[in-house]
Amino acid sequence: MTELNHYAGLPIPLAPAITDTKHFYQALDNFTRTFAFRAGDEVLVLADPLLDTRVIDAVHGHAKALGATVRVYMEPSSRVTEIPDAVKPILERASFVVSTWFCSVFDPFCLALRKKGQRWVKITYFRNLDLLHTPQARFPIDLVGEITRATARRYPQGTPFDLHFTDERGSDFRIGFTPEMRDNQLGTNRWRGKMTAEEDGCYVHYLASHGPNLWDHNAVKNDMSVPTRMSGVLYPQWAVGFAQPFKERIGVFFDGEYISQVTGESDDARLLRDMLIGGRMIEGGGCGFNPKAPRHTIYPAGSNAPGALHFGIDLVKPADYIRRTMPDWEEPPIHVDLVTLDATVTAGDQMLIDKGFLCALRDPEVVAMAQHYGDPLELLETTVY
Template identity: 55%
Template structure:
């Protein structure tokens, strides 16, 4: 009787068949990983002796986060005070909180107002206050994630390499295309480029030690490819922009879009929502006339590749088109009532966009080209295998 060779089905049916290493993480590895993340955390929260630290928080924040950062402050001889608002969605720093903020050197905030509020910007610009936004650190257990232990200096190197891709001293077109037919063009002037890249975040500063800095922790939500900072936040200023984006997904929708939805822009503003169905109707209901405030890109290769909530993907090459409307979305108030962003906001998302800066390819089909920059690769070698660190994305 001849031997019957095993089939593919036989292999698949075997309980011991494996061609990949075990996914079990040993306790010693888990401990090493956590202390690597803690080392990053200590560097970001660069609190100094005798400083006054203000927490601007909300009731849904994991209290362990406040305790952990307070421990860093206490270890450095700083004092801590806290102001809790009923949600994160305020677009202005409340009058009740301003005396505390004014009397502080270092601010840790969950509030949406942290970046766009003129008062907060004045505190950073004129008083040199250092701010850390913790939208992406609302749960202490995030310390155990790959993005928490990804080297903070390497995030900065990726950001600086991306900045070097922008043409300097000349006008150029920033163009967005994808397989669905998106085609959006933003005309950059030399001054817009200087304004955009002039902020500390584009210098790759992700530790809160420079006067007037504003950083995110976890260090994943990088500076915007385009936004209000290109115009120094001057009221009424806008880019010459025209075209349409067909997003794959958006915050507040349980699944990626099945129907093709187009968002048409003209000079920073949404002029039309294309498409049929409930999803398009929900967007159309409040977004006509909304302004594109931030066109953001992720810069941490270990951030989850397809995580959209709460403010768009933080994985390199994933884009979010952040728009603010003049009225709240009734759909979002029902679907995500406790969203960390105000319900006038919307983050449209793409994972496969190609972005050109004139003749330079910034992103190729969702891959951020600066991940292969020579300086980035050289910096990555200090921490391990550059390919694993930079191109093995967390799914």
């Protein structure tokens, strides 16, 4: 009997000539809708030397086509922790900002400008124009918005509740919510599923969708002096800056928002212990919402696949390990993102994530919208690795 040495149980990938053009125009539609420039907009790009200049050119060309003007300001890196004084007058003049800078989300100066109506797009995940040719770039942004809204609908209304994180490694971590915190958290444009920068005062991510976070300081209107009730232990599988998932079960213990203990004997555990003790949680479960984002790609700030979580920790001091390992990282060495890919998360008695699966993917509203774009099962539940 002749032994077969070639197997063909799955279809051969289609030739790029058949697929690439239509895929590109799907992604281009998402791009132009996200960067919702208006005639007369003064657009400011806050850039860094490692940003693909074609990204700037794409933004510039799209803005010019709509009658907007573009200026570019570049800092030596994207690891800007506060808006430099020299930039503030330029930034104040802009009506629309495209930024790679780390401080974009939390700097009080930026927050104040958004309250006045300035629109922002953060491009942490769009540093290379070739990303327009990826499945996540062409996944419908309206569907990402509906997935996000469906998750928000699972938060209990009008009653206190705990956001509870567990997994098979023994994580048992809780964040306490009041009704007011819940309304503050879910009132942001990103939690309302607004994926384009059309709305005055908006802040969106492109490529969609990094976050929004299950908890962050939006819950207390970004008043960092207001403590949030949280406690317990997380056993993360991985962290940005580590080449592979952890082989050891490493425990990260919290006393309120601050890390009090890190357990484990491996080199990874010792590195984390040196970095994390005394660090403060600022992103409690940054969740992915794009079903075509690669699940096991966690650089630069955590996987964006649905149900994948990152926990952002601000450190007491810059970490030498990060400075050595990621000298050109897009974030400063005072921040660490812990990653969990298999968490179960409940909000009160409502399940948000079941062993890494974002439950909203099967909500009727999400499935109904997905039918407009193709097969809901393929669109929503085919994982990209």
